[in-house]
Amino acid sequence: MRSNTPVTKESSRSSIVGATxxxxxxxxxxxxxxxTSAVLFALSGLAVILIWAFSAGxxxxxLGLFTNAPSTARIETAGxxxxxxxxxxxxxxxxxxxxxxxxxxxxxxxxxxxxxSRFARFVDLNIQNLAGVPAIVFGILGLAFIVRGPFGLGFVxxxxxxxxxxxxxxxxxxxxxxxxxxVPRSLKEGALAxxxxxxxxxxxxxxxxxxxxxxxxxxxxxxxxxxxxxxxLLVGAVTFVTFNPRFWSDGYSxxxxxxxxxxxxxxxxxxxxxxxxxxxxxxxxxxMNSFAIWLRNHYDxxxx
Amino acid sequence: xxxxxxSESTKSQVEITSMTEFPMGEDRLADTDSxxxxxxxxxxxxxxxxxxxxxxxxxxxxIYAREITAFIGPSGCGKTTLLRSFNRMNDLIPSARVxxxxxxxxxxxxxxxxxxxIVRRKIGMVFQKPNPFPKSIYDNVAYGPRLLKxxxxxxxxxxxxxxxxxxxxxxxxxxxxESALGMSGGQQQRLxxxxxxxxxxxxLLMDEPCSALDPIATLRIEExxxxxxxxxxxxxxxxxxxQAARVSDYTAFLSVDIDDESGERTxxxxxxxxxxxIFTNAADPRTEGYISGRFG
Numbered sequence: 276m277r278s279n280t281p282v283t284k285e286s287s288r289s290s291i292v293g294a295t296x297x298x299x300x301x302x303x304x305x306x307x308x309x310x311t312s313a314v315l316f317a318l319s320g321l322a323v324i325l326i327w328a329f330s331a332g333x334x335x336x337x338l339g340l341f342t343n344a345p346s347t348a349r350i351e352t353a354g355x356x357x358x359x360x361x362x363x364x365x366x367x368x369x370x371x372x373x374x375x376x377x378x379x380x381x382x383x384x385x386x387x388x389x390x391x392s393r394f395a396r397f398v399d400l401n402i403q404n405l406a407g408v409p410a411i412v413f414g415i416l417g418l419a420f421i422v423r424g425p426f427g428l429g430f431v432x433x434x435x436x437x438x439x440x441x442x443x444x445x446x447x448x449x450x451x452x453x454x455x456x457x458v459p460r461s462l463k464e465g466a467l468a469x470x471x472x473x474x475x476x477x478x479x480x481x482x483x484x485x486x487x488x489x490x491x492x493x494x495x496x497x498x499x500x501x502x503x504x505x506x507x508l509l510v511g512a513v514t515f516v517t518f519n520p521r522f523w524s525d526g527y528s529x530x531x532x533x534x535x536x537x538x539x540x541x542x543x544x545x546x547x548x549x550x551x552x553x554x555x556x557x558x559x560x561x562x563m564n565s566f567a568i569w570l571r572n573h574y575d576x577x578x579x
Numbered sequence: 580x581x582x583x584x585x586s587e588s589t590k591s592q593v594e595i596t597s598m599t600e601f602p603m604g605e606d607r608l609a610d611t612d613s614x615x616x617x618x619x620x621x622x623x624x625x626x627x628x629x630x631x632x633x634x635x636x637x638x639x640x641x642i643y644a645r646e647i648t649a650f651i652g653p654s655g656c657g658k659t660t661l662l663r664s665f666n667r668m669n670d671l672i673p674s675a676r677v678x679x680x681x682x683x684x685x686x687x688x689x690x691x692x693x694x695x696x697i698v699r700r701k702i703g704m705v706f707q708k709p710n711p712f713p714k715s716i717y718d719n720v721a722y723g724p725r726l727l728k729x730x731x732x733x734x735x736x737x738x739x740x741x742x743x744x745x746x747x748x749x750x751x752x753x754x755x756x757e758s759a760l761g762m763s764g765g766q767q768q769r770l771x772x773x774x775x776x777x778x779x780x781x782x783l784l785m786d787e788p789c790s791a792l793d794p795i796a797t798l799r800i801e802e803x804x805x806x807x808x809x810x811x812x813x814x815x816x817x818x819x820x821x822q823a824a825r826v827s828d829y830t831a832f833l834s835v836d837i838d839d840e841s842g843e844r845t846x847x848x849x850x851x852x853x854x855x856x857i858f859t860n861a862a863d864p865r866t867e868g869y870i871s872g873r874f875g
Binding site for chain 1: 666668671674697699700706708710722775778
């Protein structure tokens with residue numbers, strides 16, 4: 276402190292040197308502890324499940340698990356081939372339905388509808404409601420309208436696809452809307468001011484910018500559909516199929532249901548098979564997610 | 580609205596051809612070059628509403644070809660709303676509605692059978708905040724020409740010419756493939772100007788184009804505007820009165836009328852004249868008050 280500056284005693288005491296008040300330090304340490312333990316809790320739960328599944332099922336994992344058909348007679352060589360195929364069929368169908376319909380709905384709601392109109396608000400509210408409907412309700416709906424009733428497809432993989440698609444559509448719509456809403460308005464305005472039609476402005480500026488977020492929504496939806504068992508129980512996935520399923524004809528099963536079937540049997544070797552099935556699912560989910568993440572990074576706004 | 584404005588349009592068209600009247604007061608404009616100026620826009624009792632709220636009221640003005648017209652006025656006086664009604668950008672707001680008539684070379688901008696897409700191709704716009712697309716510099720400039728499906732083989736020339744005209748070519752010619760988002764703010768704004776003029780529009784609307792820029796970048800844009808006015812009619816909204824005085828040929832002063840009961844703020848045109856007159860010898864005391872900093 277320079278001696279020639281007239282400083283009163285009070286102001287010289289208000290120095291910036293000093294410790295943060297103890298109470299604030301305690302609170303911030305406690306808060307840090309809380310949020311950190313929340314993350315650790317979530318991660319450790321996941322880790323326990325993974326480790327358990329691996330330690331219990333790893334001894335049964337071999338190529339035959341993927342290529343052999345399920346069997347109750349030859350337990351030692353039984354596999355999941357038909358269930359894997361069934362799951363892939365159902366999921367392909369789900370993707371084919373939800374991506375175009377989900378993205379189109381999100382685009383309509385965000386870009387082309389009058390958001391203040393009663394219709395838009397009605398749709399908006401109901402999409403949020405649909406996201407909260409229990410999965411089994413969609414199963415009953417699928418049974419009544421798709422397997423039987425007006426569509427009458429029978430117990431086929433396609434019926435499973437449509438039922439699961441209805442279940443996860445709200446997820447992809449909400450995620451796509453969020454992503455589209457995040458696109459700066461100035462980009463669309465810039466395109467329109469250059470004489471782009473609304474459709475052109477959306478397809479050349481809004482959609483590419485929103486694509487990574489839309490893909491994230493698709494990943495979430497597909498992962499959920501892949502692991503879903505309850506609604507499929509009602510639309511035909513319960514059959515113990517030993518032959519390769521087909522998309523439009525009767526008889527299919529999916530991995531979660533197959534795992535359930537094996538797990539409910541009393542013999543230890545079936546339970547081992549169920550654990551191995553969990554690992555098969557994990558591998559497939561990771562493969563699908565890696566592909567989707569690769570796709571997302573590939574299209575992730577090449578020029579930032 | 581459509582049927583009404585169509586009949587209005589035919590009426591006003593006759594007026595324009597038969598009368599030499601200028602909407603901004605004939606006596607003050609009869610002298611010098613402006614008397615033979617070509618009218619690009621003619622607004623007659625133009626009002627813009629958002630729902631029931633009237634944003635600007637009864638605007639009567641003319642915008643002249645190859646001149647720079649500046650809109651000045653306090654915040655919230657509807658300068659930007661008025662500007663955006665010229666190329667129908669207000670259409671993006673579902674509740675927006677226009678009353679009165681706005682003629683562009685005698686044709687009603689809001690007339691029946693007029694496509695906003697076509698309007699915007701003739702009337703380019705530069706925004707307050709530079710808004711380059713997250714694409715390469717080249718692709719930004721080529722966006723408009725590609726919309727119009729101009730031949731690919733001419734594209735390099737179009738891009739180069741537009742960037743030259745926007746005084747940007749020398750700075751970016753070696754990095755046309757790089758992202759436009761890596762440029763400085765001033766460069767981005769000049770890129771947006773290059774992008775707007777690439778399709779050779781007739782009019783350039785500029786909504787506070789320099790408000791996000793530093794003084795040097797601002798000076799460059801202002802110099803650029805002087806170059807561009809040889810070919811383009813420019814309308815600029817600005818908060819900066821010195822800028823209006825420096826760059827524009829005509830100045831329109833808008834102000835806010837606050838409704839005593841509802842408290843609604845509606846923009847009004849107080850007066851419009853040659854810039855030198857507005858700044859030295861304004862007819863309305865409110866203009867003089869604003870310019871000398873007494874309010875706003």
